[in-house]
Amino acid sequence: MDNLQLRTALIVVDVQCAFDEWEAAGQRRNNPAAVARIADLLRAFRNRAAPIFHIRHEGTHPRSSFLPGSPGYAVKDEARELPGEPVIVKCVNSAFIGTDLESRLRAADITTLVICGATTNHCVETTTRMADNLGFDARLVRDATWTFDRVGPDGDAHSAEDIHAMTLANLNGEFAQVVTTAEAIATLARGL
Structure with missing residues (x-):
């Protein structure tokens, strides 16, 4: 194994069942193959x-879909961790705030982060921005992320694809x- 591979980590953000609940309630998302790409x-x-x-993600609002112990908090089967793979729980959009993610990455001498998960314009985006601001080489995987349709402040509808x-x-x-x-x-296989 190339030592450079050990300096690259996969960051899997919030692949939780709450998003299945959102879809079942009628919210429309893009990129239906994203979870297969994460796998x-x-x-x-x-x-x-x-x-x-x-x-x-651990919700803190009483009506959050991500409350611990709720069905939505569970991880989707395709993205479930294996023994020895750390799980870091956050309560805000960034995986770096209020967690020990940065110190774990620094202690392991990790320099490159391959980031995937949900949702593109919330926790994935915030984590990616902070990764770069902290000096990591961030690689955002476009077909292994997804988001949902949203309505803007002026009532304009924005498709998940556009967002x-x-x-x-x-x-x-x-x-x-x-x-x-x-x-x-391919980059991981080359050890870059």
């Missing part, structure tokens, strides 16, 4: 014994390198 990334990182960090694309455009080249799952796996 591909997990398999590739595990095959190379590269570090993986699972991020879990996803705009978020990627805002981050690319400024806060992250936006890549596909295939590109992330």
